[in-house]
Amino acid sequence: MADGAFPSFIINIIIIAVSFVALNYASNTVITYALKVSAISRLGKTSVGFTLISMSTTLPELTVAIIAAFSGGAALSVGNVLGSNIFNISVILGLAAVLLGVKVMFSRNTKPGRNIIPPLAKSDLGSIQFGLFVSSIIPLILIYISTDAAWVVGLILLIVFAAYMYKLSKVRMPEEEETTIEDKSKLKRYIIYTVAGALGVVISANFLVNSAISIATEAGISQQVIGATIIAFGTSLPELTIGLKSVLKGHANLAVGNIIGASFLNTTMILGITFFLPTLTGVPISLNMEIFQNLIIFSIITNLFFWYFLSREQISWREGTIFLFIYALFLFTTVGIM
Numbered sequence: 001m002a003d004g005a006f007p008s009f010i011i012n013i014i015i016i017a018v019s020f021v022a023l024n025y026a027s028n029t030v031i032t033y034a035l036k037v038s039a040i041s042r043l044g045k046t047s048v049g050f051t052l053i054s055m056s057t058t059l060p061e062l063t064v065a066i067i068a069a070f071s072g073g074a075a076l077s078v079g080n081v082l083g084s085n086i087f088n089i090s091v092i093l094g095l096a097a098v099l100l101g102v103k104v105m106f107s108r109n110t111k112p113g114r115n116i117i118p119p120l121a122k123s124d125l126g127s128i129q130f131g132l133f134v135s136s137i138i139p140l141i142l143i144y145i146s147t148d149a150a151w152v153v154g155l156i157l158l159i160v161f162a163a164y165m166y167k168l169s170k171v172r173m174p175e176e177e178e179t180t181i182e183d184k185s186k187l188k189r190y191i192i193y194t195v196a197g198a199l200g201v202v203i204s205a206n207f208l209v210n211s212a213i214s215i216a217t218e219a220g221i222s223q224q225v226i227g228a229t230i231i232a233f234g235t236s237l238p239e240l241t242i243g244l245k246s247v248l249k250g251h252a253n254l255a256v257g258n259i260i261g262a263s264f265l266n267t268t269m270i271l272g273i274t275f276f277l278p279t280l281t282g283v284p285i286s287l288n289m290e291i292f293q294n295l296i297i298f299s300i301i302t303n304l305f306f307w308y309f310l311s312r313e314q315i316s317w318r319e320g321t322i323f324l325f326i327y328a329l330f331l332f333t334t335v336g337i338m
Contacts, residue, residue, distance in 0.1 A: 009218065012211040019208035026200030027241045030056075033193040034254055040187045047168060049246075049257025050264070052191065056198030057238035057258065058265045060206070064235070065270045069277035074150075074285045075292075077274040080235060081266040082295040087236040088243075088259045089302045090327040095240075096247040096255060097320025103248065130164065130264075136303035138267040140296065150285050154275025161268035198238065205237040263303075298330045 030053060038048045061084055065077040138157070212234075239262050246255035278285050305322065309315050 022204035029197030049254040050261035054261030060235040094323030101317030151279040157272035
């Protein structure tokens with residue numbers, strides 16, 4: 001058995017290495033063409049991140065929600081959504097702020113660049129604040145949901161998602177002078193490239209996570225630890241990759257829009273499907289929200305800190321360190337007691 005395990009280990013290592021290369025290429029593709037879509041469509045970088053990129057990168061959570069709806073595992077989807085939201089804000093923004101601070105520290109460029117909150121247009125700020133409000137208040141409401149009323153909550157969440165996506169699609173930024181008619185004719189192609197790149201990020205992240213799980217399983221690590229660490233990390237890996245690269249390349253608008261957009265989609269579309277779809281399929285929802293109290297508390301804390309930092313228009317390495325500390329505390333209180 002040991003002889004058979006060794007080739008399996010090597011194969012998984014190779015898959016992980018190839019997946020990292022594909023992840024890097026796909027994330028670069030997303031950023032490159034998302035910027036073109038932003039310039040031509042006049043949606044703004046934040047709005048493109050909020051809609052186009054976040055809708056693509058939340059595919060792992062969407063997949064979990066659909067499977068859970070057909071199998072009666074609503075609790076799995078709710079836990080995944082709340083855990084992903086905490087990770088998206090605390091780890092991605094926190095790590096991006098710290099890495100940017102390190103980059104500036106060792107850079108000869110003296111221009112200010114330690115803050116990952118970019119100058120935001122009024123429409124962009126409105127998108128972020130509304131998305132943040134929804135992702136903050138819904139976890140609190142979940143505590144009081146009864147199983148019988150879950151489908152009503154799900155329907156309301158889906159309506160909120162559809163209505164706000166429609167409203168956001170109507171907002172336009174001032175047209176950039178360098179945008180030509182030829183560029184405008186390529187808009188559909190750029191959108192396809194952006195979505196294809198985001199799907200590439202999701203697929204390569206899936207291969208990477210599956211191989212990591214295989215290695216961890218062969219090493220004798222428990223399923224609880226794997227689920228709380230590798231799988232939770234894996235569903236947010238697309239947002240992490242695109243978010244960090246966007247910030248370090250100077251396009252923080254994309255990162256912030258993607259992170260808040262993903263949290264908004266998680267708490268409207270994904271939870272909406274989780275609560276409403278079982279009613280259509282005839283699968284009863286079995287949900288005990290008491291087991292999610294720790295997740296809900298940290299979700300609210302994370303969002304409140306982000307709201308405060310956003311109001312100050314400042315997330316530097318100091319605020320980033322606070323975010324990372326919050327996530328470390330979250331891990332300690334959830335995984336550390338297992």
